[in-house]
Amino acid sequence: MNSRTDVDRRQLPTISTPRFVGRGREMRALSVALGQPPAVVLLEGEAGIGKTRLLREYLVSPSGQGHRALVGSCPPLREPYTLGAVVDAVREGVGNVAGLRLSGLAGALRPLFPEWAADLPPAPEPIEDPTAARHRLFRAFVELLGRLDVAVLAIEDVHWADDATLEFLLFLVSRRPQPASIVVTYRPEELPSDSLLLRLSSRLPADARLSRMELEPLSIDDTAAFVSSMLADEHVSAEFAAFLHQRTDGVPMAMEESIRLMRERADLIRLAGGWARRRLSHIEVPPTIRDAVLERVARLRPDTVAILRAAAVLAAPADYVTLNAVAGLPPERAGVAAAEALGCGLLREDRRGKVSYRHSLACRAVYEAVAVPDRHLMHLRAGRALEGSVLPPVAQLAHHFRQAGETEAWCRYAEQAADLAAQSGDAATAALLLHRLVTTVDLPVESLVRLVMKIQFQPLPDADPYSDIVGVLRAALRKEALTSQQEAAVRFQLGRVLMVAGDWEEARLEVEQATVNLAPDSEQAARARIFLALSPGTARLTEEQLRQLREVPAATMSITPYERLRLLQERTFALLMLGEETAWAEVRQLPEESSDPRQRGLIAASHANIAEMAIRWGRYDEARLRLAKARDLADRYQLEMLFGAVAVIEAHLDWFTGAWAGLADRVAALMAAHDGVWLKDQREAALVAGLLCALTGEREQAERHLLLAGRDDQQRIESTAALARLRLRDGCVEEALRMTEEPGEVTLRNGIWPRSAEIAPVRVEALVAAGRIDQAEDLVVAFQRALGDAPAPAPQASLALCRAILTEARGQAAQAAALFAEAVAAWQALPRPYDALLTRERHARCLLTVGQPDVALPMLAETARALTELGAGIDADRIVQVLREYGWRGGMTRGRGRPSYGNQLSPREREVARLLVGGWTNRQIADELMVSTQTVSSQIKSAMRKLQVASRTGLALKILELGLVEQETLPPAQDEKIQPPSGGTK
Incomplete structure (x- = not known):
């Protein structure tokens, strides 16, 4: 035929839905995995391979019916939908939440489930910190799942998931106990290389039960059974x-x-x-x-095709009224057409009576076959139909009006979707929606300025999210007929974005032009004054500019209390950055607490910012106090985004004060963290990591970390100083000069001394090494003039060191020795032990120059010992070499890798060996002896080398064999394991 x-x-044969065949092994594996809750199941396979069928067959099987399950699917919409799959799963599986006895925490669910307003608790206080808001929402979902007794949460098509959904899944599997078993399905070929889903398998807790299943095509025998079941x-x-x-x-x-x-x-x-x-x-x-789908659809009646196309345009479950409205069929024909569309096998109806495609592949095929003009019309119908919903889905409305070319409606709903995402703590989705809107639509100036102001750039996935916004703002400035106020508003936003992007000079120029036409008492004018004061490259402010800066809050009486507090804090921070001593009195006037949740976040953040400035001034007790207050507020009010900032600043302070035990591990974790650590905090952690690597001679890693840290303006000068110091040690004087020129000008020539403590000695040393003594002297004079008698111990110690370096360069070794001694005392008083020891080394070398080896050599030996104990082995080695050149024999301690007791164990190595034999870990030994774990590791390696053994076990046996440790000195054994004595760890 x-x-x-x-x-x-x-x-013609009647075609039935195919039976579930050829998946017996996978079904058993899924049953076993979910039969041992809580489990995490990753179900992967190509499109159409049967992932959804396997999951749903399990859920209706005897094994699956014993557990309550919620199933959601990630939609392929271009407009992201915060936690869309999770919300849909709950909506489809739960009629209402009445009678669940939810706590006040569940009020956070209101933005996502407005239809349950009557049954949900009141909305909690807003939280300024987006991460804290998001985690509060996650906890509310966990409570809801628990009250509903949900055993399995299945999310399909996770390759399309928004970051908030993936973060929620990570949140679930990290909880102990894990609230429910998790099943995710995805197509590996469509999974982005940086998808958070990869962390779901790579960073699971050790006790998590993970099963990964990959569906394969059916065999020929299974194909025969599959087809037979349809016939x-x-x-x-x-x-x-x-x-x-x-x-x-x-x-x-x-x-x-x-x-x-x-x-x-x-x-x-x-x-x-x-x-x-x-x-x-x-x-x-x-x-x-x-x-195949398109050929089948082409054989159907036109009315049926219209229904299928409408379902494809909607792309999400829709009721029959909406489906018919989008199809554009008269009521008398719509019912028959919908029935035929369901009967053809492409659509399915869920338990809520909503219709959608059984498979996204078929949906996409039908959608792409719709002519573009027809597609635009159907999107417009979809938008207008959904606008009339009791609960308008703003993300879908933004999508439909965008596809229909209705710019005004698209902008309105996209902004609403962004606001909803922000309320839910989903800063990434909010920023993505606004960024796409601003860079795609030719907006009126007022709308452009308002939306750009809302964008948080940090969560955007693009490595350079700023350039497109800068281009849009510059294009707006080129428009004709801008009023002076409009131009000022656009320039101010342009300056703000350039500042965030790190282009400070261009930012400063734009803001300066904007201030001419900004209203003097406006918030923007106040913020502009603060920005110009903090801008790198800004010359020392005049008294008039400082007066204006001090008057910032008074000049903005019309703004909200929250904005006034923020301006007050920013102004205080700016004055501290500029070295204004009076700012510390203003610090004491800042509020310590507030009943306003938004102000709480500001207050906690201000403590962290003040701690950072206190470190620059060398007021370390103040810094510790502020960090403790910031941490307390963050803990009490769950300001989770502040945890990373506090941890990073504390790590930086520990670097300065020599608290190096475990510091390398801490900063490595902060650099690798994705939750609760902003990029700027990761870069500060990279600075500390680079400084630590430089100590141990890991030059490649040190430079990589320091260069990364230098991308953040707040860490740029210190990272440059560290890199230049490495160049000087290599003898690359010209490169060190080049690197330190601009930071030196910014901090010393312009009098911004709080940023100068680290760069000044390196710049002076580079100038001295290049023979530019006069320029070095000019720099020291400028530093001294700017600093004066400011109560800033760290810059004052730095200035003392600079004077000593300059005096030594003039050949005045005796006077230089005295000045180095003053600098040592200044560093020790902070305390900054590493800087004190390096300065003591220079003091001792000056004493050698003036013929005092009897004083200098013991001082060098003690310095080498202290550097070794601190963990600065490279520096200790350098001093040991000098001692050897002078023939020193008086109890010389070794630098890293150079034993000073021949093949005999040193007293400290014997002490470490005693504890090692007792079964103590490096960390326990370090705590007991009050040294770093790095020092303990070095001493164990030295002992292994001396006794010619290759392992810790071999070392312990050798020590016992040689009788180097008396048996009675070992800690007592308990439960067949030798334990440290009580009080063994500090």
Whole structure:
């Protein structure tokens, strides 16, 4: 038979939904995995392979029916939808939340479930910190899942998931106990390389139960059974099964669509009680699922096709009223068409009576086949139909009006979607929506300025999210007929974005131009004054500018208390940055607490910022106090985004004060963290990591970390100083000069001395090494003039060191020795032990120059010992070499890798060995002896080398064999394990 017209339609077979075949092994594996809750199951496979079918067959099986499950699917919308799959899963599986006895925490769910307003607790106080807001929402979801007794949460098509959904899944699996078993399905070929889903498998807790399942195509035998189940279980020949398997690669959806298409073509007919098929060589199987779906759709009635197209445009479950409105059918025809669309096997109806495609591949195929003008019209109908919903879905509305070309409506709903995301703590989605809106639409100036002001750039995934916004703002400035106020507003935003991007000079120029036309008493004018005061490269402010800066809060009486507090804090921070001593009195006037949740976040952040400035001034007790207050507020009010900032600043302070035990591990964790650590905090952690690597001679890692830290303006000068110091040690004087020129000008020439403590000695040393003594002297004079008698111990110690370096360069070794001694005392008083020891080394070298080896050599030996104990082995080695050159024999301690007791263990190595034999860890030994774990590791390696053993166990046995440790000195054994004595750890 050559055409459908030759066939009696009664001879066409009835096609059934295929049975679930060929997945027995996978079904058993899924049952085993979810039968040992809580589990994490990653179910992967190509499109159409049967992931959804496997999951749903399990849920209706005897094993699956014993547990309450919620299933959601990630939509492929271009406009992200915060926690969309989780929200849909709860909506589809839960009628209402009445009677669940939810705590006040559940009020955080209101923005996402407004239909439950009558049954949810009141909305909690808003939180300024987006991470804290997001985690509060996550905790509310966990409580809801617990109250509903949900055992399994399944999220499908996770390759399309927004970051908030993935973060929620990570949050769930990190909880102890894990609230529910998690099942995710995804297509690995469509998973972004940086997807957070990868962390779901790579960073699970050690006790988590992870199962990874990959679905394979069906075999030829399974293909025969699959097709037979669609044809009333009648026999299917091996020849036909092989033919179909070859054409569809064994993908179930491709096979189902092919069989349905063959039926429509009359390639399968009933004759004389059996199946007659056209010759296989005459049957054409479409090469893709898309082609099969489209050929099937083309054979349906126009009204049915209209319903299928409407469902494809909607792309999400929709009720029949919305479906018919988008299809544009008259009511008398819509019902029949909808029934036929469901009957063709492409659509399904959920328990809420909403209709959607069974598979996203079919949905996409039908959508892409709709002519563009028709598509625009149907999106417009969809938008208008959904606008009338009791609960308008703003993300879907933004999507439909965007596709319809309705810019005004798109902008309105996209902004609403961004605001909803921000309320839910989803800063990344909010920023993405606003960024896309601003860079895509030619907005009026007022709208452009308002939306740019809302964007938080840090969460955006793009490595350079600023350039497009800068381009849009510059284009706005080129428009004609801008009023002076409009131009000022655009320039101010342009300056703000350039500042965030790190282009301070361009930012300063734009803000300076903006201030001419900004209203003097406006918030923007006040913020502009603060910005200009903090801008790198700014010359020392005049008294008039300082007066204006001090008057910032008074000049903005009309703004809200929250904004006034923020301006007050920013102004105080600016004055501290500029070295204004009076700012410390203002610090004492800042509020310590507030009943306003938004102000609490500001107050906590201000403590952290003040701690950072206190470190620059060298007021370390103040810094510790402020960090403790910031941490207390962050803990009490769950300001989770502040945890990372506090931890990083504390790590930086520990670097200065020599508290190096475990510091390398802490900063490595902060650099690798994704939750609660901003990029700027990671870069400060990179600075400390680079400084630590430089101590141990890991030059490549040190430079990589320091260069990364230098991308943040707040860490740029200190990281440059550290890199320049490495260059000087290599003898690369010209490069060190080049590197330190601009930071030196910014901090010393311009009098911004709080940023100068680290760069000044390196710059002076570079100038001295280059023979530019006069320039070095000019720099020291400028530093001294700017600093004066300011109560800033760290810059004052730095200035003392600079004077000593300059005096030594003039050949005045005796006077230089005295000045170095003053600098040592200044560093020790802070305390900054590493700087004190390096300065003491220079003091001792000056004493050698003036012929006092009896004083200098013991001083050098003690300095080398202290540096070794601190963990600065490279510096200790350098001093040991000098001692050897002078023939020192008086109890010389060794630098890293150079024993000073020949092949005998030193007293400290014996002490470490005693504890090692007792079963103590490096950390316990370090705590007991009050040294760093790095020092303990070095001493153990030295002992192993001296006793010629290759392992810690070998070392312990050798020590016992040689009788180097008395048996009675070992800690007592408990439960077959030797434990440290009580009080052994500090």
